[in-house]
Amino acid sequence: MTSLRLDIDKSFHGCDQNLELKKASCRNKDLDTVPQNLSEDTEVLDLSQNNITKLLNSSFEVYPLIYFLDISSNDVRAIESAAFYPFKGLKDLLLAFNPRLVLPATGVFMMSTQLSILDLTSSNLKSLPNDTLNWSPHLDTAYLWFNQLSFINVSSCGMADTVDMTGNRLQHLTARDFTFVCHTDTLDLSENPIQSVDPHVIASLHVRSLVLGGYPLSYEVLANIILGISKSNIGKLTISKGSVGAFPDGFFDLLRDSSLSVLSFIYNDLNSFHPLVFSNLTKLKQFTLSYNNLPIDEIQPDFFEGMKALKVLRIDDNKWLIDWLNEPIRLKNKDETIEETPASLESLRKKPLLDFEPNELCIINNGLFSLIPLVSISLVVISVLLYHYRWQLRYKLYLLKLAVLGFKEMRDARDHNDYEFDVNIIFYDDDEDNEEWIREQLRPALEERLPQFQRNVFGDQDLVVGMHYLDSVDYVVSHSYKTIIVLSRAAVHDHWFILKFRTAMDHVSDTLTEFVVVVFLENIPDDEMPFLARLYLSDGRPYIHWTEDVRGQDYFWDELTKNLTINLRTNDLIPNE
Structure with missing residues (x-):
């Protein structure tokens, strides 16, 4: 049996230590201060789920070799500016779930030049010091999920692969309320109630991928986002979760000569758009409209005419594909237009789209609709009996399903x-x-x-x-x-x-x-x-x-x-x- 627990050496302080691996776990030990009697060569220290309220300049002086430090789920309210200075090789710092956390105004991570992971999730942060992300030359991920940030002033920053601000209170991406100068692969601002956007702020971002969504975005906000992206180096835009409802004609014309190569609108309420609204996305390589409500009746011959660079189109989980494929279809490069669906149509993957036979794979029984009134009346009559015998029926149906489908279902993958x-x-x-x-x-x-x-x-x-x-x-x-x-x-x-x-x-x-x-x-x-x-x-x-x-x-x-x-x-x- 593989064990996830440390081979531990118990000592009087109550923490569990593995001296050989240089790890110490003080998780859930009811501590209110950082213990000072652990092994001085400790490299991994878990202080999560305690009652620590302060991190002093002297708290970690005896542990200079720590590269992984977890102080999540405590009640840290005050951090002295030099508390983390002893750590010259700190890579992972977890301060998540400290509900009254306040960071020092400046310099708290000055000596953490190797920092790779910074986790400040759900710590009720109302502000972020402007040099928080400045001291590590290449931060892997900064988790700022579900805080109370209503403005961002990160005016001093290095590089970061991902900065995730999901679930904060950002309302205005304007010069007054949003300054973010990091060179970042992905900036995630989803689940923020954005109400206004300054195109110059979007244009000034050094971001490869921008993620928005979770709240409805007005036409003006969307237009300013598009205007900003047209003047930026942003290569990927994702807007999801009910943020978008429609696009007027010409909405994306400004992106004709932009750097945008990947555009995704997933889990939105899109139900229609002008046939040529996307025709000027000349540099777009990947386009996703999955999980919307699109009942497209037809696709005009010139629908993709201007999208000369398009390589991947994802329009799965909409309403129109079956009817469309039942009509006469003319495709340019039909043998090169292949199916890239997930496992629901795995037999067609990497095959030409026109090999799809909707009448074989997607059977719709229209006769069921005529039975709906009769079924509804019947359900009212027998509902009491079904409720009374519900468990017996479910068990019998379960046994029946095993008898009929059991052989196929039991073939473990x-x-x-x-x-x-x-x-x-x-x-x-x-x-x-x-x-x-x-x-x-x-x-x-x-x-x-x-x-x-x-x-x-x-x-x-x-x-x-x-x-x-x-x-x-x-x-x-x-x-x-x-x-x-x-x-x-x-x-x-x-x-x-x-x-x-x-x-x-x-x-x-x-x-x-x-x-x-x-x-x-x-x-x-x-x-x-x-x-x-x-x-x-x-x-x-x-x-x-x-x-x-x-x-x-x-x-x-x-x-x-x-x-x-x-x-x-x-x-x-x-x-x-």
Whole structure:
């Protein structure tokens, strides 16, 4: 059995040390100060989930070799300006989830020239010192998720691969409220309620990829974004999650000679646009309109006439493709126009688009529509009986499905012995009800029903010590045969839990396998259901509801056991349940 825990040398201070690996874990030890009696050659120090309120200039003087420091989930309120100066080789610094964090006005990271990861997630930051990102010549990622930043004045900066400001309070991308001079690969401003944009601010960005979305963007804001990009070196623009509804004719004309090569509008409410609105995007190489509401009746012969550089077009999950392919089609370079869909049409991947036979793969039974009134009346009559016998019926249907489809479903695409971990359980650690259910229900059930699964990861306490938190979550998800996500009302309101959910969802897309099972511990109102959960359910992925009904619990454990012992490839050709 592979263990995620340190081989520990206990000492009187209460922390766990691995002297050989130079690691110390003081996680959840009820500390209110940084311990001073650890090994002086410690390189990895975990101080997360304690009650530390201050970081003094003297706090780390005895630990100059630390390159990984986790102080997340404390109550750090004050940091003296030279607190991190002893660390000449600091690479990863995690200060996430300190709800009253205030950074020194200047110079706090002056000596951290090797800094690669800076995590300030959900720390209620209202301002960011202008030299925060200045001292490391090449920062990998700065996580500024879900703070209270309403303005940005980063006027001194080096280089950073990714600066993620998702979920802040930025309303105005103007000279007064937004100064950002970093040379950055990706700047993510999604989930910010942007109301005004100065094109000169966009044009001044040294950013390769700009990400926006999460709030509706007015026509004026969109127009100013496009105007700014036309004068910038931005190569990729992504606008998602209900931010865009329509484009007027000529909207993108300014981008004719711009540097923009990748344009994505995903998960928006686009339902129509002028046939030639994109025709002047002459340098665009990749164009995505996926997950919108486009009922395109036809594509004009000159629709792509001006898009001479276009190599990749993604228009999946819209409403029009089936009807369009049933009509006579004329394509230039038809043998070079190939299908690049995900696993839902895997048999067509890398084949010419005109090989697609919608009548074979996408059958729509119009007769069903005429039965809707009759079915509705019948459902009213029999609903009481169905409710009374619901668990017996579900169990019988489950057995029937196994009898009919079991042979195909049981052909595992992967074997659990091929992975480092068997089952990874993601749950909200700070909810006592969740922990009680895991301890009293799930653990015993797994031991009884799946004794072959011995390498299980239960929540944050079993994550890999010494890795950045998100990297550790990603590592465990990607190296587990199956992942269980336990949803509760408390969990869906926790930003950190949602980030872990998103990590699992990303791996579903990357691996094209249904290795994630969602367990609902309670009913969650629609207005509290997070976007990721709604998206997961809309794709028909495996999920189960826990119940206090004894017969229902028998069904629950049978269904969960089945889902944990098979690992199907995603296949949307089979109708969703």
